[in-house]
Amino acid sequence: MPEPSAPPPTPPVSLAALLADGSLGLRLIAGLPDAPAERVAVHWVHTSEMADPYPYLLGGELLLTAGVQLTDAHADTYVGRVVEAGAAALGFGVAPVYDTVPGSLVEACDRHGLPLLEIPRRTPFTTVARGVWRLMAEARHRELRRVTEAQQGLAAAAARPDPVPAVLRQLAVRLGGRAVLFAPDGAELHATGRDPAPGSRTALARLARVVNPPGAASPPTSATDTLGGARLAAYALGGGQGLVLGVAAGSREAGDHTVTGVAVVLLSLLTAPHQGAAEAGRSAALVRLLLGATPSEAAPLLGPGPWTVVHAHGGDTPFAGSALAAALGSALAETDGATVRVLTDRPVTAQPGWTLGASAAVGPAALAEADTQAERALRHAEATRADLVHHREPGPDALTALVPPEEAAAHARARLAPIAGSPALTETLRTWLSLHGSWDRTAVALTVHRNTVRHRIARCAALLNADLDEADVRMDLWFALRRL
Numbered sequence: 001m002p003e004p005s006a007p008p009p010t011p012p013v014s015l016a017a018l019l020a021d022g023s024l025g026l027r028l029i030a031g032l033p034d035a036p037a038e039r040v041a042v043h044w045v046h047t048s049e050m051a052d053p054y055p056y057l058l059g060g061e062l063l064l065t066a067g068v069q070l071t072d073a074h075a076d077t078y079v080g081r082v083v084e085a086g087a088a089a090l091g092f093g094v095a096p097v098y099d100t101v102p103g104s105l106v107e108a109c110d111r112h113g114l115p116l117l118e119i120p121r122r123t124p125f126t127t128v129a130r131g132v133w134r135l136m137a138e139a140r141h142r143e144l145r146r147v148t149e150a151q152q153g154l155a156a157a158a159a160r161p162d163p164v165p166a167v168l169r170q171l172a173v174r175l176g177g178r179a180v181l182f183a184p185d186g187a188e189l190h191a192t193g194r195d196p197a198p199g200s201r202t203a204l205a206r207l208a209r210v211v212n213p214p215g216a217a218s219p220p221t222s223a224t225d226t227l228g229g230a231r232l233a234a235y236a237l238g239g240g241q242g243l244v245l246g247v248a249a250g251s252r253e254a255g256d257h258t259v260t261g262v263a264v265v266l267l268s269l270l271t272a273p274h275q276g277a278a279e280a281g282r283s284a285a286l287v288r289l290l291l292g293a294t295p296s297e298a299a300p301l302l303g304p305g306p307w308t309v310v311h312a313h314g315g316d317t318p319f320a321g322s323a324l325a326a327a328l329g330s331a332l333a334e335t336d337g338a339t340v341r342v343l344t345d346r347p348v349t350a351q352p353g354w355t356l357g358a359s360a361a362v363g364p365a366a367l368a369e370a371d372t373q374a375e376r377a378l379r380h381a382e383a384t385r386a387d388l389v390h391h392r393e394p395g396p397d398a399l400t401a402l403v404p405p406e407e408a409a410a411h412a413r414a415r416l417a418p419i420a421g422s423p424a425l426t427e428t429l430r431t432w433l434s435l436h437g438s439w440d441r442t443a444v445a446l447t448v449h450r451n452t453v454r455h456r457i458a459r460c461a462a463l464l465n466a467d468l469d470e471a472d473v474r475m476d477l478w479f480a481l482r483r484l
Contacts, residue, residue: 011143011254012060013135015040015089015115024131025123026091029101030109030116040115042088045129052081055455059086062117062132064125066093067102075104079112089115091128143254150174150259158266167270168192171263175256177230177249181267182208184242196250197230207234208244218347221327233260238268238326257352261323268326306361309370310342311378314354327351339378341371350387357381358390380469384461392470405483412480418463425463428456430481433474 016037019026028037043060049068050056057063063082070078082090090109092101101118109116119128153174157166164181172179172193178200180191186209195201203225210223211234225232231252237243245267247260312324321340325333328351330344348358357378359370373391381389419425428446432453435441443450457468466473 011136011139012041012043013132013139014038015042017135018042018062018117018131021131021135024128025120026128027118027120028115029118030106031089031112031114037115040088042132045132047125047129051078054081054085055449055452057082057085057087061087062089062091062128063087064091064093064119064128066095066097067105068097070102070105072102072104075102076108076111079105079108079114083112083114087114089117091117091119091125093119093121093123093125095121139254146253147255147258150255151262154259154262154266158270163270164267165190165192167263167266171247171260174259175247175249176251177247178204179263180204180208180246181271182212182234182244182246184212186212189243196248197228200227200230200232200248203227204232204234204246204248207232208246210234211236212242212244220349221329221346235260235264235327236329237264237271238329238331241271243267243271258323261327265322265326305345305363307343307345307364307367307370308348308361309359309367309374310344310348311357311371311374312340312342312351312354313338313378313382324351324354341374343367348388348390354387355381356388358388360391380467383469384467389467392467408479408483412483415476415480416464418465419460425456425460426481428453429460429477432457433478433481437468437474 014037015028015032018024019028019037032040041060042062044058044062045064046053046057046061047064048056049065051069051074053063053065079090092098092105094100101116106116108114119125150170153170154167157163157170160166168179168181168190169192175193177196178191178193181189182205183189186205188205207223207225211220213219219236222233222235224234227248230248230250232248233246235245235247237245245260245264249256310328312321321333321335324340325331325342325344328342328344328348329346330342332343334341348356350356355378357374357376357380359373359377362370370391377389377391381387413420416426419429428442431445432438432442435445439450439453442453446453460466461468464477466477468474468477
C-alpha cells in the first residue's frame, strides 16, 4: 500500500454529505451493504483513467473515472487494487465512454466493499471536486466556530469564584460527556457530566492511572481508549501535582482535542502550587537576562536539565502553544506567530495536530546549539511528513569502522534486511543514490515513471527507518549496497 500522506488541514467529508448534495446528483449503487455512508470519510478527490492507479493514490480519495481502460475482465483486479491503495470510494462517470455503469464493476465493488457512486452525465468531474472542497470548507468553518465558542466558555468559567468545577462543567457540556479531575491516588476530586457508556467511569479511572502510574519516572502525558463506542482520554496536568484530567464522550467531533487542550492549560494553571524553588530559579534566569546578564551567566539558574528544545508548527487557536507546552510537561514556551518553541526537561513525544522537531538533550550552556538542532529537525519533519523528528548526531564513519570484508558484509545484510526481499526496491535505492537523489534521472535509468521512483524511495525510507535527507544516512546505505 502507498505510504500514507499527511491529511489536509481541512476535516474530511462524509460520503453521506456528498450524496445529500442535490446539485451533484450522485447515486450510491454498490459497495455499502451494511455500513452507513456517514462512516466513509473522503479526504480528497483524484481523477485517473489509468488501468492501475494504485501507485498514485494516497489513501482516503474519492477516485473518479470514466472507465476509458476498463473492461469486464479487468474490473475485479482494478477494484481490488483501488481498495488495496486505501481509496475511500469510486465515482464512475456515465459519459462519454459508457452509457451506464458496467455490471462487472458494480459486482466487483460489492465483492470488495468499495462504495461506488454513479456520476450523472450532467455533472463534470470538476464539479464533484468543487463540491468536496466546498463541503470541507464549511466543515472547517463549523469546527473553528465551535472551538472559538468553547474557548470563550472555558475562559469565562475560569474566571468564576469556583473555577475548577466550572471549567470541568463547561468542558463536559462542550464534549457532551463526562469530565473528571483525578487526585494523584486516583480518587475523584471533581466530576461532572453524564457517563456516555456503561462502565465508562471505571474505565476512565483506569486510564487515568496510565498517565500517573505509581513510581514511574517518565509516564506518558496523555492516553486514550474506547469503550462501547465511547471515547476516553486522560491528560496529566502541569505543575507536578500528579493531577489528571479524564474525559469521556459518546462521539468524537472535529476540534475536540483543541477544546480539551485549552481545558488542560487552564486547569494546570488553576491547580498549580505557589512557585517552588525550580520555578523561582527559572524566573530569576529571565530577570537576569533582562538586566543585562549573558546567557552563560543566566543558564545555570534553569537547573541542570538535561533540557530539550522543541520547535513546532501546527495549532491555529490562541491557546494552542500553551496547550502544546502543557502536553510536553513545561511552562516554558513562546511563539512568533508561526513557530512555537518549547523548553522541556521531559521526554518529547508526538502530539496530535503538531509537527515537531526536537533537539538533543543538553545542559543549560548548550541551549543555543540545541535551538538550532530543533529548527533543523523541524524542517526534516516537514520535508518527510513526519509528526516528530529528533536530532540525530552523526554516527561513526562506516567506511573506516567496517574495514574487514566479513564485517562489512554482515553490516550490509543487517542494514538492508528490511528490503532484501524486494529486488525492485533495492535496485531503485541503489540507482537513486548513485544519481544523487535525482527523480527524473533515476526514472529514465530504470524505465519507470518518476512517481514510481518516489513511491519506492518512500517505501525504502519507511522499511529502513531512515531519513534519506541526511547525508550520513545516504552514505551508510550506499556503503551497504556496494557490499551486499
